[in-house]
Amino acid sequence: MEEKKNNPSKELREKLLLIRKNGYNVLSDEEIAAGFEFAEGYKSFLDSSKTEREAVVSALEILTAHGFREYKKGDELKPGDRIYKVNRGKAILISVIGTTPISEGVRICAAHIDSPRLDMKQNPVYEDNGIGYLKTHYYGGIKKYQWTTIPLSLHGVIIKADGSSVTVNIGEDENDPVFCVSDLLPHLANEQMSRPAGKLIRGEDLNIIIGSRPFRDDEESGAVKLNLLNILYEKYGVTEADFVSAELEAVPAFKAKDVGLDRSLIGGYGHDDRCCSYPALMAAAESETPVHTSVTVLTDKEEIGSDGNTGLCSAYLKYFIEDIAQALGSEGRDVLSASECLSADVNAAFDPTFPTVSESRNSCFVNKGVCITKYTGARGKSGTSDASAEFAGRIRRLMDSKGVLWQTGELGKVDEGGGGTVAMFIANLDVDTIDIGVPVLSMHAPYELISKLDLYSAYKAFSAFLAD
Ligand code: MN
Ligand code: MN
Numbered sequence: 001m002e003e004k005k006n007n008p009s010k011e012l013r014e015k016l017l018l019i020r021k022n023g024y025n026v027l028s029d030e031e032i033a034a035g036f037e038f039a040e041g042y043k044s045f046l047d048s049s050k051t052e053r054e055a056v057v058s059a060l061e062i063l064t065a066h067g068f069r070e071y072k073k074g075d076e077l078k079p080g081d082r083i084y085k086v087n088r089g090k091a092i093l094i095s096v097i098g099t100t101p102i103s104e105g106v107r108i109c110a111a112h113i114d115s116p117r118l119d120m121k122q123n124p125v126y127e128d129n130g131i132g133y134l135k136t137h138y139y140g141g142i143k144k145y146q147w148t149t150i151p152l153s154l155h156g157v158i159i160k161a162d163g164s165s166v167t168v169n170i171g172e173d174e175n176d177p178v179f180c181v182s183d184l185l186p187h188l189a190n191e192q193m194s195r196p197a198g199k200l201i202r203g204e205d206l207n208i209i210i211g212s213r214p215f216r217d218d219e220e221s222g223a224v225k226l227n228l229l230n231i232l233y234e235k236y237g238v239t240e241a242d243f244v245s246a247e248l249e250a251v252p253a254f255k256a257k258d259v260g261l262d263r264s265l266i267g268g269y270g271h272d273d274r275c276c277s278y279p280a281l282m283a284a285a286e287s288e289t290p291v292h293t294s295v296t297v298l299t300d301k302e303e304i305g306s307d308g309n310t311g312l313c314s315a316y317l318k319y320f321i322e323d324i325a326q327a328l329g330s331e332g333r334d335v336l337s338a339s340e341c342l343s344a345d346v347n348a349a350f351d352p353t354f355p356t357v358s359e360s361r362n363s364c365f366v367n368k369g370v371c372i373t374k375y376t377g378a379r380g381k382s383g384t385s386d387a388s389a390e391f392a393g394r395i396r397r398l399m400d401s402k403g404v405l406w407q408t409g410e411l412g413k414v415d416e417g418g419g420g421t422v423a424m425f426i427a428n429l430d431v432d433t434i435d436i437g438v439p440v441l442s443m444h445a446p447y448e449l450i451s452k453l454d455l456y457s458a459y460k461a462f463s464a465f466l467a468d
Contacts, residue, residue: 020407023367023453024264027405035456038282039266042455043256045278046268047172050251051155052090052300052310054169055113055274059092059281059298060084066285068094077327080289085320089157090114090300090310093320094284096466098293103330105338106293106321108431109284109462110312110422111277111345112302115270116140116444118147118181118206120156120248125210125240127225132211134179136250137203140303144201146445151178152208156248158238166236171253178253179208208250252446264367264452271448273302275438276344279459287466293328294466295321302345302422312422318429333430340391341433342465343423344458346450347371347409349439357416364409364439366450370457371409372396373435378418385427387434395434395465402464405457409439436461 013019024032049055063084071083081097091113095106118136126133138144153171160166171178183201184192192200214223215230232238256268277298284296297320301311308314321339322332350363364371374392377384399406411419427433438458441449 020368023405035453038456039452042278046256051249052113056092062285073323087316088310092298094296096287096294098290100291102293102325102328102335106295107466108341109280109296110343111280112273113277113298114300114303116142118250122244132224132228134208136206141444148181148183150446151253152250153253154250158242159245160242179210181206265449267447267449271440271450272346272443275450275455280344280462283462283466290467312425337430339431341426341431343421343433343435344437345421346437346440347373348411349441357412359413362410364407367453368407369405370461371407371439376420383420385424385433391432404460
């Protein structure tokens, strides 16, 4: 038998070139099956957690089932303790106290649980030509035309005049009604279709239809609005004045579903950033006592710039770390300076239908694993935390040593646009920080797509980091 010839160029290629393979070609059948199983839990989380408040409630259920307790400043802490703290119902901090002194730093995993949507104005209810509506102000970066002619559900809270609170969730149950923003028929859209896409639907056109049946005993105008307010009064005991103290959010009413004949993808609303916050939550919930204390934060307000007391521009993460540092006998600032952070947020997956906006050598691709992003920002790296080569090297070694499927990617071509994450706000606390997350197709659309293997890779990455 002829001796197999060795192939020097093949060997050299493997040694010198960076080749990122499709996960289906490198992961074992067991791992792929585990990834698909993980996606089932994720889909239920997506369906029950369409707003930041609902994501906090879902997180609390999972954490309670995994032995976590609420932490209050001043509580004693010891290695192995599993704690959480909720910030105003819209963000949550989770920590597992490690075995090494906290002065050695904590491992922070940060993801956000708010997503683009339509928020109700403070005086939202009106009637126009026999149709009842809610006025909205969009939240986050959306293509407004995508939010018409899809079923919407209504979520949030209303604080009544007496201070009591009602929780609203209409449109998710199979038997619930849904709501909708109308669009113009093509037959009459000559003028509309000649506008630039950003003005096809204007902000003040995003009016949500909530009814059309007038209050029966009233012949006067406004009977539809009166009837709708009456329905709300009977259901929730609220009046029109109560909307002033409400946070009502309209989101797509679709359920998360497998996409594709091979079921390799998941379609759903709010993958950005639940496809990172769910893996981060599960990594924290399922973690054993780590070496370094872990801190997982699921934050609010990322989509509008992270300002406000539930966003990561506020001091709430810093205060939490200071509080647990103090309880364990260390200075908060020393702990922060020794800490590391994975800023867990999505990146734009290369879209073969729109290849020109990406630079394919530096894009992330569906099914090639969780994407490590050294810097985000726009116009010459403005508005980002550019991770150091040393920290990128440290995370790269960690991912490789734990067999995590990962890739790198930049958000689109230089000067094509850009975007930011919470990385810079945490890095600004003197924490080594790098961005990492799941590639998403159609990001910020009402129905986004991700890959199951990439989702699972994020879970493996966060688990490896929190345990380290
Ligand atoms: Mn995001
Ligand atoms: Mn986003």
